[in-house]
Amino acid sequence: MEMSSKLLEKAVAEISLLPGIGKRTALRLALHLLKQPLEQTQHLSNALLRLREDIRFCTICHNISDTEVCEICSNALRDASVICVVEDVRDVMAIENTGLFKGLYHVLGGKISPIDGVGPSQLTIVPLVERVKQGNVKELIFALSSTMEGDTTNFYIYKQIKDYNIVTSAIARGIGVGDELEFADEVTLGRSIMHRVPFETSLRDI
Numbered sequence: 001m002e003m004s005s006k007l008l009e010k011a012v013a014e015i016s017l018l019p020g021i022g023k024r025t026a027l028r029l030a031l032h033l034l035k036q037p038l039e040q041t042q043h044l045s046n047a048l049l050r051l052r053e054d055i056r057f058c059t060i061c062h063n064i065s066d067t068e069v070c071e072i073c074s075n076a077l078r079d080a081s082v083i084c085v086v087e088d089v090r091d092v093m094a095i096e097n098t099g100l101f102k103g104l105y106h107v108l109g110g111k112i113s114p115i116d117g118v119g120p121s122q123l124t125i126v127p128l129v130e131r132v133k134q135g136n137v138k139e140l141i142f143a144l145s146s147t148m149e150g151d152t153t154n155f156y157i158y159k160q161i162k163d164y165n166i167v168t169s170a171i172a173r174g175i176g177v178g179d180e181l182e183f184a185d186e187v188t189l190g191r192s193i194m195h196r197v198p199f200e201t202s203l204r205d206i
């Protein structure tokens with residue numbers, strides 16, 4: 001795309017690095033910003049920079065947090081004996097939106113996927129096993145999407161913690177196979193958490 005300004009060209013190139021944004025959309029966004037007051041671009045830049053520089057991950061559950069321990073983990077009203085294992089922070093948001101789950105979370109940061117080069121060591125599985133080893137956990141709920149990678153990850157974790165005498169369950173498969181949690185509607189998701197099944201039972205469905 002020929003542009004009359006190197007500055008515009010640079011901005012468009014940066015914006016189009018974002019997922020789902022092509023050069024055309026990037027150009028539209030850049031031109032839009034040029035029409036807005038300067039402060040709008042300043043606020044946007046500052047928000048993005050602060051997000052990137054200041055955001056932290058909860059040292060307990062690895063959820064995105066502004067503080068060392070996130071609001072969920074530090075909430076004394078939550079049931080610390082139940083941990084819901086999810087793939088990423090969007091799943092925490094989706095489950096929190098249902099308002100039905102009162103336990104804590106553990107954010108894995110992905111799923112085991114050899115094709116994508118993701119092995120167990122790239123996920124927060126070791127810290128999860130540590131949480132179980134500490135002895136306060138009574139139940140682990142697997143809430144990963146029911147894809148092959150999700151099942152592989154669940155089973156890998158299950159093997160590591162099955163000797164610790166805790167209940168393991170999986171969210172009920174009201175959610176279709178392959179559906180991502182974040183796209184499930186809140187009612188279905190809430191129901192599937194409330195009607196969770198013993199993990200061993202869910203294995204038979206694989």
Ligand SMILES: [Zn+2]
Nearest residue numbers: 058061070073
């Ligand atoms: Zn936390």
